[in-house]
Amino acid sequence: MKRFLGLCLLVASLSSTVFAADKERPNIVFLLADDLGYMDCGFSGGKQIKTPNLDKLAAQGTVMESFYVQPVCSPTRAALMTGRYPIRTGLQVGVIRPWAEYGLPLEERTLPQALREAGYRTAITGKWHLGSFDKAYWPNARGFDHAYGHLFGALDYFTHMRDGKLDWYRNGEPLKEEGYTTHLLAKEAVKFIQEQSSDKPFFLYFPFNAVHTPLQAPDSYTAPYAELRDQRQKLAGMLAALDEAVGEVVKAIDEKGFRKNTLFIFSSDNGGFAPGKVTDNGPLRAGKGTLYEGGVRGAAFATWEGKIKAGARINTPLHMVDWYPTLLKLGGASLSKDKQKLPLDGLDLWAALTQGKPSPHKEILFNSEPNRGAIRVGDWKLVLNGNGKGGGDDEDPPQKAAKKKKKNAQPGKESVELFDLSKDLGEKTNLAEENPGKVKELKARYEIYAKEAVPPQVSGPVPKKE
Numbered sequence: 302m303k304r305f306l307g308l309c310l311l312v313a314s315l316s317s318t319v320f321a322a323d324k325e326r327p328n329i330v331f332l333l334a335d336d337l338g339y340m341d342c343g344f345s346g347g348k349q350i351k352t353p354n355l356d357k358l359a360a361q362g363t364v365m366e367s368f369y370v371q372p373v374c375s376p377t378r379a380a381l382m383t384g385r386y387p388i389r390t391g392l393q394v395g396v397i398r399p400w401a402e403y404g405l406p407l408e409e410r411t412l413p414q415a416l417r418e419a420g421y422r423t424a425i426t427g428k429w430h431l432g433s434f435d436k437a438y439w440p441n442a443r444g445f446d447h448a449y450g451h452l453f454g455a456l457d458y459f460t461h462m463r464d465g466k467l468d469w470y471r472n473g474e475p476l477k478e479e480g481y482t483t484h485l486l487a488k489e490a491v492k493f494i495q496e497q498s499s500d501k502p503f504f505l506y507f508p509f510n511a512v513h514t515p516l517q518a519p520d521s522y523t524a525p526y527a528e529l530r531d532q533r534q535k536l537a538g539m540l541a542a543l544d545e546a547v548g549e550v551v552k553a554i555d556e557k558g559f560r561k562n563t564l565f566i567f568s569s570d571n572g573g574f575a576p577g578k579v580t581d582n583g584p585l586r587a588g589k590g591t592l593y594e595g596g597v598r599g600a601a602f603a604t605w606e607g608k609i610k611a612g613a614r615i616n617t618p619l620h621m622v623d624w625y626p627t628l629l630k631l632g633g634a635s636l637s638k639d640k641q642k643l644p645l646d647g648l649d650l651w652a653a654l655t656q657g658k659p660s661p662h663k664e665i666l667f668n669s670e671p672n673r674g675a676i677r678v679g680d681w682k683l684v685l686n687g688n689g690k691g692g693g694d695d696e697d698p699p700q701k702a703a704k705k706k707k708k709n710a711q712p713g714k715e716s717v718e719l720f721d722l723s724k725d726l727g728e729k730t731n732l733a734e735e736n737p738g739k740v741k742e743l744k745a746r747y748e749i750y751a752k753e754a755v756p757p758q759v760s761g762p763v764p765k766k767e
Contacts, residue, residue: 326633327564327605328497329416329504330554331381331624332547335374335428335454335513336589337600338573338580341540345600347581349529350537354548358565362604363613363654369620369665369677370571370599372590374454375430376668377570377621378508382411382431382443384625384639384647388669388754397432399453399464401760404432405443410638412625413444416504419634422446422497426490427508430454441473445506448472449489451482454510458482458517458539481519483511483539487546494553502562502632507550508570512539516579532579561606564631566624568601586728592675592684593728597667609655618660618677622647664743669751676747680723683743686716719743 339345342352344359345366371377375396376387382405387393390406397404405411413423424447425440432438433452440448451461451468458481461469469476478485490507497503518538526537547567554563572595573580576588585595599621603609625647629636639645648661667675673686719733719740733740 325562326419326502327562327608327631328502328554328559329421329628329632330550330563330565331504331506331508332550332565332567333378333381333427333506333508334543334567334569334600335508335510336571336574336580337512337540337569338576338582338588339569339585339595339598339600340581340583341512341536341573342544342600344602346583349533349581350526350540352540352544354544354551355567358547358551358567358604359602361606361611362565362602362609363611363615365601365603365619365654366614366616367618368568368599368601369597369618369667370568371621371668372592372596373571374428374513378429378431379405380621380647381624382413383409384412384622384645385409386622386646386666386668386750388666388750389646391755391758392431393668393754394670394757394759396454396760397430398760399433399466399468401432401758402434403758404434404438407437411444412628413504413506415444415629415634415638416632417444417446419629419632420501421632422501422503423506424448424490424493424503425506425508426450426486426493427506428452428454428510429508436473439473447493450486450508451510454513455515456482456510457515458510481542483509483542483546486510487549490546490550491553494550494557494559497557497559499559499562504628504632505550509543509546511543512536512580514574518542532575536579564603564605564608566601566603568621569599572596572598584727592667592673592687594722594726597675603654615654615657617653617658618662618665619650619653620647620662620665623650623661627651664746666747666750669747669754670757674747674751676743676750677722678743678746680721681739681743682720682722682728683740683747684718684720684728685744685747687718688716717744 340347343356373396376392379387379390379392417423423445425445427450429440429452449471453463453468456463456468516532516535522541523534523538526534529537554560572588573582574589576582576595582588582595587593587595589596627649652658653660664676664678675684717733718731720728
């Protein structure tokens with residue numbers, strides 16, 4: 302009898318320990334803006350556009366001033382979903398277009414799959430952009446219990462059409478409904494939060510289509526920015542609506558009493574497009590689609606009350622791939638299945654974010670494509686063929702995108718640029734000629750990745766209509 306009672310007490314003790322540990326696992330709200338400029342928001346230094354909700358949330362956490370993403374949409378999303386550089390999945394070039402017969406490889410274990418295996422409820426409200434030609438590639442088949450939004454970028458914000466076709470779904474079923482996309486996505490995200498209970502953690506992935514083109518916003522959002530020029534004014538309205546949506550999500554978290562156990566993460570998916578004309582990349586060189594800082598450094602922060610220091614800013618180099626292992630560890634999910642395949646490129650960033658530790662990376666690969674690439678080692682950055690474009694993007698009409706790919710595939714003399722980012726954040730001074738040893742060192746590290754890269758999957762020209 303005593304032995305039985307002792308066993309019961311042991312089981313009860315273990316159960317309470319597991320429950321306590323489960324209580325420590327955070328709800329995760331990952332907010333991803335599309336094409337946002339590095340300095341469009343107030344928290345990153347912007348002055349023209351008011352972003353009170355983002356600024357308040359950022360001030361309650363830590364701003365990551367050297368957080369890296371990929372030059373365009375799909376590669377960044379692949380990096381987040383897998384913890385691997387896009388060179389591992391063949392998604393390092395361009396974006397996945399509506400007619401493409403490929404997507405994020407099905408053998409990849411995604412972030413929501415891993416978290417769901419660990420007991421999380423998972424949802425996506427927004428832009429997927431990782432494959433659609435077969436439903437095996439759709440969000441519901443890749444780890445999301447609930448999926449709402451669109452499969453591609455560049456859809457009309459009011460009609461939800463892309464290239465004359467409806468691109469709006471709930472759990473894989475086409476959905477016709479009226480409303481501005483940012484408003485609809487926010488409403489769905491809030492509804493998901495309201496349906497959650499405290500006995501099971503959740504992962505809410507909220508990838509906005511804002512502020513991607515077409516530049517569209519209700520007049521009431523653009524009216525306060527009459528002093529800005531046409532495209533900039535429209536972008537300001539779009540960002541104001543995005544900021545409002547973030548405020549609604551935070552309010553829903555607070556009303557449910559989830560704030561102390563919710564980790565908020567915010568980032569842009571790539572640098573701002575048309576910098577200086579439409580978006581504001583501040584001191585950074587160039588913008589979206591390039592390997593310069595304006596293309597790969599995202600406006601980002603993370604907030605978790607009591608866990609992440611409030612009002613802090615770090616300049617530690619980190620990358621989107623790092624959130625995969627970090628979130629799996631925080632969520633109690635195993636990495637063992639991932640280690641059976643290629644090693645993860647992502648590294649646990651938690652100590653760097655919360656304790657001021659150095660970056661876990663010896664180097665950060667920005668990309669390795671057949672005709673260009675870039676890598677950072679310490680404060681040094683090597684850019685190869687930096688002026689070579691990546692082959693178009695969502696804004697390009699199909700015929701123009703195909704021409705870009707053909708043009709950029711032409712071989713030519715390799716350009717080599719070396720920058721010291723600690724002294725030259727704007728990448729204005731090429732130090733390659735006076736530092737041949739450093740060029741050799743970085744190039745050797747870059748070549749390791751280049752040799753490991755799988756062939757890029759590419760969409761090709763738009764199919765001709767029968």
